[in-house]
Amino acid sequence: MKRPLAARIARSQQTWRGELPKSEQGYVFVLEESESGAVVGICAIEVAVGLNDPWYNYRVGTQVHASKELNVYQALPTLFLSNDHTGSSELCTLFLDPQWRKEGNGYLLSKSRFLFMAAFRERFNEKVVAEMRGVIDEQGYSPFWESLGKRFFAMEFSRADYLCGTGQKAFIAALMPKHPLYIDFLSPEAQAVIGKVHPQTAPARTVLEKEGFRYLNYIDIFDGGPTLECDIDRVRAIRKSRLVTTEAGENPAR
Numbered sequence: 001m002k003r004p005l006a007a008r009i010a011r012s013q014q015t016w017r018g019e020l021p022k023s024e025q026g027y028v029f030v031l032e033e034s035e036s037g038a039v040v041g042i043c044a045i046e047v048a049v050g051l052n053d054p055w056y057n058y059r060v061g062t063q064v065h066a067s068k069e070l071n072v073y074q075a076l077p078t079l080f081l082s083n084d085h086t087g088s089s090e091l092c093t094l095f096l097d098p099q100w101r102k103e104g105n106g107y108l109l110s111k112s113r114f115l116f117m118a119a120f121r122e123r124f125n126e127k128v129v130a131e132m133r134g135v136i137d138e139q140g141y142s143p144f145w146e147s148l149g150k151r152f153f154a155m156e157f158s159r160a161d162y163l164c165g166t167g168q169k170a171f172i173a174a175l176m177p178k179h180p181l182y183i184d185f186l187s188p189e190a191q192a193v194i195g196k197v198h199p200q201t202a203p204a205r206t207v208l209e210k211e212g213f214r215y216l217n218y219i220d221i222f223d224g225g226p227t228l229e230c231d232i233d234r235v236r237a238i239r240k241s242r243l244v245t246t247e248a249g250e251n252p253a254r
Contacts, residue, residue, distance in 0.1 A: 008044065008093075015047070023051030025123075027116070031096070031109050040100045041109045044093035045117070048125055050086035054173055057082055057131075057227055060194065060217040063180060077183040081176060082218065089117075089232065091130040094204055110207045114237035121232070128232050130208055133201040134225025135193040144224030147190035152177055160222055176221070195219055195226045211236045 008028050015025040025048070031041030049055040058079040066073045091113055096106050117124050136142045136157070142149075145157040152175050153160050163171060183191055195215060197205050205228065212235050213228035220227065232238060 012044075022048050028093070029109075029112055029116070031100075031105065031112075033100075041096040041105065042093060043091070043095075043109050043113055045113050045124075046090040046092055047123060048087050049090045049129070050083060050088075054083055055086055056172055056176065056221050057085065057218045058181075058221055058224075059084065060183075060219060063182075079181040079183060079219075081178060081180075081221075084218070085127065085129050085227070085229070087125055088127040088129045088229070089124040091128060091208075106203060107207055110204060111211075111237050114211065114235055115241055117232065117235075118238040118241040119243075121238075124232060126232055127229060128213075128235065129227055129229045130213065131220050131227050132205050132225045133198045134220055134223030135196050135198055136223055142223045143187065143189040143193050145222055147187040148181070149222055157222065164222070172221070190224070194224045197225055201225070 008026065011020070011024065011026055012028040014020050015027060025046075027045045027047075029043050030039045031043075032038070033040050059082040061078055061080050062075050063078040064073070064075050091110075094110060096109055117128075134142065134144060140156075140158050142157045145160075149157070149160065153171070160171075183194070195217075205226075208228050208230075211230070213230040215226040215228055218227040218229070219225060
């Protein structure tokens with residue numbers, strides 16, 4: 001994992017220096033414990049997803065089958081492969097050391113990205129998205145993957161997730177099903193987790209929803225977790241952020 005992280009840090013530095021096109025730009029931030037210098041959290045922003053490699057998710061929609069002659073009408077929940085969020089800015093890579101998941105540290109880490117976006121609004125696009133981790137058990141078992149993804153990719157969930165997370169995404173375009181998929185064909189266990197988050201991800205989802213993000217029926221192609229989205233100027237922390245000037249002074253006598 002050290003090499004991919006080092007590459008992302010280097011890319012963040014290149015982004016700051018203006019050396020990369022928008023399609024390759026990204027920022028990495030860390031939360032540091034100031035006394036020890038230990039890094040206890042990390043988060044990131046991708047400036048514009050899907051401009052180099054396609055950015056996939058499923059749109060949960062409806063396909064209607066009807067026949068007047070037979071008096072049959074069925075509205076079937078369906079998964080449609082989508083690139084609808086192409087060009088959006090993405091919030092990603094949020095992780096906080098378990099020992100520091102207290103006293104609002106996770107909230108600070110997540111919201112720091114919004115204040116950065118507010119300060120450098122011109123660097124980001126109109127739509128902001130965030131993929132939430134779906135339901136996966138402690139052994140790495142994903143009901144959604146086992147019922148759907150594994151049938152097309154012929155690999156374990158952990159392998160596919162690693163390849164995607166390290167930027168090796170060419171296999172997705174080559175192996176993804178291109179036609180609509182009826183949700184009723186999935187296992188009941190897989191259907192139940194569509195749009196649901198991992199228990200450890202629930203606090204992060206709550207933070208984003210308080211900022212104005214909403215689930216609009218887009219899900220991750222691997223684990224079925226929800227994609228949240230918001231217009232950048234409607235994000236509460238960005239909309240209400242202010243630049244102020246301060247002066248150093250002495251504490252008033254008590």
